[in-house]
Amino acid sequence: MGFDEKAQNKAQEFQGKAKEFVGDKTGDENLQADGAADQAESGAKKAAENVKDAAKNLKDGLTGN
Template identity: 55%
Template sequence: MGTDDKMSHKVEELGGKAKEVFGAATGDERLEAEGKAQQASANAKQAGEHVKDAAKDAFGK
């Protein structure tokens, strides 16, 4: 996984966490849910990149 991808996905995850916390603090359920969804998306992307890395390591490419 490239460093740019790692940072991009981490920034997306942290942005989602910020939305979730802000939404919870202000009582904005929509924003809170949007933050949770953004975090889930970022985590899925990170998992996909980890699978790619593991495949490259396993097959020596």
């Protein structure tokens, strides 16, 4: 995941938090759910990237790269 993708992922996370906050304050359950979904998607992308990085580090450690 390049810098641009990381920035987009972080923006999606913040957007989700904002949607959830506004939905909570206005009583809009659909907006709350949409915000929570944005945050969950962002978290899943981050977790996948962490797994990918760990696998690369393991491979590099085993091959001496």
